[in-house]
Amino acid sequence: MIMINNLYLNLLLVLIVSVTYCSCNLPVSSSCPQNEALVRPCRCEYGIIICHDQTGVRIKEMFAHLSNQLEYINRHIHMVQISGIAITQLPDNVFSDITVNEIVIRDAPKLRTISDTAFKGTKLFTKRLVIHNCPQLQVDTLWTLINKLREVSSMKLCELENLREIPTLAFKELNKLRQLLICGPSVRTLHEKAFFKLTSLARLDIVNTGLTRLHDNSFVFEHPSRHMLTIGLFDNRQLTAEGLSAHTFAHMGRPVSLDFSGYNFESVHYRRQMPVIHEHVFRPFFKAHELNDINLYGQEFECQNCKNVWLKKEVSLHEKLLGLRCIIQSRQLMDVLNFKSCQ
Structure with missing residues (x-):
């Protein structure tokens, strides 16, 4: 009887530790920090951090500082919007360990590179990605970058002048993707089986292309x-x-x-x-x-x-x-x- 009780106690302990571990790794807050100075030179409104005309290095520094100042449970942001002529590149792990539900990068005419590990800290949390109107963006590592976002359910890739083709198995790791929009006249080739792995897809829009x-x-x-x-x-x-x-x-x-x-x-x-x-x-x-x-x-x-x-x-x-x-x-x-x- 003592052995059986010990066995149950051990199982209960394992269960408690597992539940505690899971809850500790799921940030729940998505509101703006109470101290507005923590996100400068960006600003935060209704859970959305807006970085306009800031360099990638400066954005990374801000998120690193923000992470150091917040409790783990508060290291979650509903949305990050990045835009403007100052942004030329997004470096490795740009958001530190701040998890982001939606990432919107748009109207950035001088943005040339996004590191394929730029979203490293949030890759298992991000649900929506928008990259729109970034005419100089190089797309060599784009597919590696987006396929690391395993939880993404909505994606928009539009007005990227260097995006000329959608390759075979372009979205091979995104089996939770439900909505996908591809647009822009630069897109001229859609290869076979480009969407082959998208088993959850509900809406696919291919708009204003050169196909x-x-x-x-x-x-x-x-x-x-x-x-x-x-x-x-x-x-x-x-x-x-x-x-x-x-x-x-x-x-x-x-x-x-x-x-x-x-x-x-x-x-x-x-x-x-x-x-x-x-x-x-x-x-x-x-x-x-x-x-x-x-x-x-x-x-x-x-x-x-x-x-x-x-x-x-x-x-x-x-x-x-x-x-x-x-x-x-x-x-x-x-x-x-x-x-x-x-x-």
């Missing part, structure tokens, strides 16, 4: 899923149905909504992303899953183009063509005046 074609395996995934994936392809003025094949959207292994409308993006003005829905490309897409659909809200659909007449005949597909309106007088697809010259 002219998509590979057969651009949108294939390692594991099948029952959850709907929305793929937004809009404002890509050089991408037409001629740059797609029968396999482009046919092997995704999950229900998919193709969004050509940009309906949720206020800045989208291009309304001719997919005026022709080619049968050889999109019939395989509709066959791939019964829930697949296409969002065409606001698009200028060509109801006189005979390449679209197959859709009028396929009545079962009409409910899968969301928001379809003809460019001429906003007619419905079944209007008797449509496709009159087609055999």
